[in-house]
Amino acid sequence: MRHLANLLAALYAGLVYLFIFLPVAMLVLFSFQDGGLPVPPLNGLTLRWYEAILADRKLMAALSNSLLVAVFSSAVACLLGFLAAYALARYRLPASALLRGLIVAPMTVSTLIIGLGLLSVLNAAGLRLSLATIGIGHVVINLPLCFAVIYASMGAHQVNIERAARDLGANDWQVMVLVTAPMLMPSILAAFFLSVTFSWDEFIVAFLLSRFDVTLPIEIWNLLRSGLDPKTNAIGSIVFLISVACLVVLELTVLRRTGKSP
Amino acid sequence: MTADLSIRNLARDFGAFRALDNVSLDIAASEFIVLLGPSGCGKTTLLSILGGFLAPSSGSVLIGGRDVTRLPPARRPTTTMFQDYALFPHMTVQDNVAFGLRMRGIAKPERRDKANSFLELVGLRDAWAKKPHELSGGQRQRVALARALAVDPDVLLLDEPLGALDLKLRRQMQDELKAIQKRVGTTFIHVTHDQEEAMAIADRIVVMNRGRIEDVGTPAEIYRRPRSLFSAGFMGEANFVPATVKEIRGSEAEVDTALGPLVLPLSAFATEPRGAGQKVTLCIRPEHLRLQPEDGAAALGQARVVTSAFFGTHHRCRLESRSGTELIAHLPQQAEVAAGRGLELWLARDQVVALAPG
Numbered sequence: 338m339r340h341l342a343n344l345l346a347a348l349y350a351g352l353v354y355l356f357i358f359l360p361v362a363m364l365v366l367f368s369f370q371d372g373g374l375p376v377p378p379l380n381g382l383t384l385r386w387y388e389a390i391l392a393d394r395k396l397m398a399a400l401s402n403s404l405l406v407a408v409f410s411s412a413v414a415c416l417l418g419f420l421a422a423y424a425l426a427r428y429r430l431p432a433s434a435l436l437r438g439l440i441v442a443p444m445t446v447s448t449l450i451i452g453l454g455l456l457s458v459l460n461a462a463g464l465r466l467s468l469a470t471i472g473i474g475h476v477v478i479n480l481p482l483c484f485a486v487i488y489a490s491m492g493a494h495q496v497n498i499e500r501a502a503r504d505l506g507a508n509d510w511q512v513m514v515l516v517t518a519p520m521l522m523p524s525i526l527a528a529f530f531l532s533v534t535f536s537w538d539e540f541i542v543a544f545l546l547s548r549f550d551v552t553l554p555i556e557i558w559n560l561l562r563s564g565l566d567p568k569t570n571a572i573g574s575i576v577f578l579i580s581v582a583c584l585v586v587l588e589l590t591v592l593r594r595t596g597k598s599p
Numbered sequence: 600m601t602a603d604l605s606i607r608n609l610a611r612d613f614g615a616f617r618a619l620d621n622v623s624l625d626i627a628a629s630e631f632i633v634l635l636g637p638s639g640c641g642k643t644t645l646l647s648i649l650g651g652f653l654a655p656s657s658g659s660v661l662i663g664g665r666d667v668t669r670l671p672p673a674r675r676p677t678t679t680m681f682q683d684y685a686l687f688p689h690m691t692v693q694d695n696v697a698f699g700l701r702m703r704g705i706a707k708p709e710r711r712d713k714a715n716s717f718l719e720l721v722g723l724r725d726a727w728a729k730k731p732h733e734l735s736g737g738q739r740q741r742v743a744l745a746r747a748l749a750v751d752p753d754v755l756l757l758d759e760p761l762g763a764l765d766l767k768l769r770r771q772m773q774d775e776l777k778a779i780q781k782r783v784g785t786t787f788i789h790v791t792h793d794q795e796e797a798m799a800i801a802d803r804i805v806v807m808n809r810g811r812i813e814d815v816g817t818p819a820e821i822y823r824r825p826r827s828l829f830s831a832g833f834m835g836e837a838n839f840v841p842a843t844v845k846e847i848r849g850s851e852a853e854v855d856t857a858l859g860p861l862v863l864p865l866s867a868f869a870t871e872p873r874g875a876g877q878k879v880t881l882c883i884r885p886e887h888l889r890l891q892p893e894d895g896a897a898a899l900g901q902a903r904v905v906t907s908a909f910f911g912t913h914h915r916c917r918l919e920s921r922s923g924t925e926l927i928a929h930l931p932q933q934a935e936v937a938a939g940r941g942l943e944l945w946l947a948r949d950q951v952v953a954l955a956p957g
Contacts, residue, residue: 494683500652501685504672505750506702519689 361577368570375567386571396572399556402468403537406552410475411483411532415525417476418483423517426491427499437488444481451477452545459546466548474542479532486531490524523590530587534580601784602663602676602753603628604649609658611644611810618644619655620810628753631780631787633797635833636807642790643758645807649788650679650756662753673702676753680760684743686731692718692742693727699750717745720779737768744776748783757789761796773799794834798822806830822884823950826869828957831882838885838926841956844877854953856881857924858899861948868953879953885915888928889945896945902926907936918944 364375371381390396421440425433443451455474464470495517502516518525540554547555553576560569604626611619619641626632634642647653649660651672659668667675678699687695693714700710718724721741731739740760747755761769761776777800780787791797797804798818806814806821806829814821814830825831828839842856852872853862861881865871868879889896900921907916913929914936920926928944930936 497681497683497685498687500672501679501681501746502687502698504650504652504677504679505699505746506673507698508673511702516687520687522689 364570365574365577368567368574370567370570373567375565375570386567389568390572390575393568396553396556396560399551399553400572400575402550403553406468406472406475406543407533407536410472410536411479411529413472414476414479414483414532415487415529417480418485418487418528419518419521419525421480421484422488422491423513426488427496440484441481443477444485448478448539448541449545452542455542456545466546468547468550468552470546471543471552474546475532475536475539478539478542479535482535483528483532486528487521487524490521495520526590527587530583530590534583534587537580537583538576600676600751600753601628601786604754604786604788605661605664606645606649607659607661609645609648609655609660611641611648611653612656617810619648622658622810622812624805624812624815626786626788628786629784631777631800631802632789633801633804634788634790634807635792635794635797635801635804636813637792637833640807641810642792642807644810646679646756646758646788646790649754650677651675652679677756678747678750678752679756679758680743680747682759682762684731684739684760686739686742686746688731690730691727692723692729692731692734695731695742696746696749698746703750714745714749717749718742720748720782721745721775736764737772740764740772744779748779748785752785754786754788757787759790759792761791761793769796770799776800798834804834806833808833824869824952825882825954828880828882828954831952831954836885836927838881838883838888840881840883840924842879842881842953844872844875844879846875847872854879854881857922858920858946859922861897861946861951863948863951863953867949867951870955872953878956880956882952882954883926883946884950885927885929886913887947887950888918888926888930889947890930890934890942892945893947895947895949897948899944899946902942902944904936904938904940904942906938918942920944 366379367375368386369382369384370379370386371383424430425437430436452474455470455477459466459470498520499512499516502512507515538554539552540558543552544555544558551559553572557569557572557576560566560572606622606624606626609619609622610617622641622645634645636642644653648655651667651670651674655668659666661667662676672679687698690698693711696714696717697710700713705713715724715727718727721744723738723741723745726734726738726742731742734742743760757776761772764772773796776787776789789800801818803816804814804818804821805812806827808829813833814826816824816826821830822834825834831837832839840856840858842854842861845853845855845860847853847865850865851862852865852868853860872879888899892898902918902920905917905919905925907914907930910929913932914934916928916930916936918926918928936942
């Protein structure tokens, strides 16, 4: 009886994972399709679609644009998130609960609304759409996340450590740069890599706020409009691979923090 | 380096609560001072004010004759050793100790040498490359001490630094702390609620209660000649016996007590007795109750042992006097003190202190 229950549980878990990963597995599998259509049956394996995307200058430009936007917007979001968390955790501010709420609020707003709002603001400000505007959009989306992750890791036990630094002659900037930020580095890195993965495959805001220079999700969407092609599978696989790489780095930094906390 | 420190009429309020109430104290250069008191007595508040982490509501602090009341911690000639050590977790032990020197713009080779010499002082020369999380509690403590001393403070403030250690390690660290203080000559101000620790390390103890200083003196002075009931009760055990002055004759006074009439030398009185009828409270230490009449001992008559426990150096007994007063006595190792036994009790009356009643 017990044996059967275990078996059913294992079967159930297997089905759940199958359900989650089957689409991805299919996508990756048919990126190696030897033929013009990424649908069954599998005719044979080839790397030529990968060759094709590596030779596709528009795709490669979009890929580097995406990386650029992801890294820069995440860095800015982490910096702003850290500063906001530092201020709210270390100083007694008027209406600090309200301020905290306002910083986290964009998490609950749909990206479509944020994108449309930014679009009209940028238009009104007379700013031309570019990679920079996509970056601004991604900062808006990722700042609440970065703030929440970093703020959660700022505890009372670090207050005395900062005090000690001040006592030994450090000024406010030195305390923040030499003591607080390095102390919080695991959670800052966690916030950074989470933010990179979100920015990496973000579509709606990037779509609304871009014109000539586009990010990878937009370029893939352009490809899809001209019909199914194993090329889309190949580039999709690469997107997936890079997301996984980010998550692995994130996991390692978080693991290191829990393993090493003094 | 070292400097004297002068505390003048310090007060600090937290809302309606007066944490520190008009405290004045002079501390000599190179003195080892212990602020002793129960939690909430204001000792940590006082230390925070000395360190510059808290502004007083009124009063001033002078270090080496210079008014530092308004200076931030970084610009005071003080450093603090925190209760939780507050080491920088991401830096090596050496970088921790050298941090204050780095903030003073001292070049890397020089500050490394100096950090190493202070690590040697605290016996951790070989641990310089380790991170704080690789060290034991006692070792972290030493790093914190080396870090605080490395910037040559005039005054070192220690906030219950031994509180987190187990008893054996604590006793060992007390001796080391005292030895290091003698070597560097810095003025140490140490906060604790442990009276044994205070006695072990202090040149002078400052007993605090409810935001006020109750008593100041060497460990022996405070134990043997306490100036208040609180001070007598906090420093070791004491029996408090109410008494009334009956007559003053020359250098002696006769008092009526629950233990019967006693004749005490005038020097037993914390403040000169005004005359007959004055109420006082006698502070009788348990070791001043005797089983034999010695020089100057006063007979207290028969007493009965209620309970007794053997403490190695003595028996600690709860006794009941013939008038029903309960007394705690420390009786010699060899004494026969089984519960229920009757004893003839004497009091070393020259050791008794008569205090103003609480």
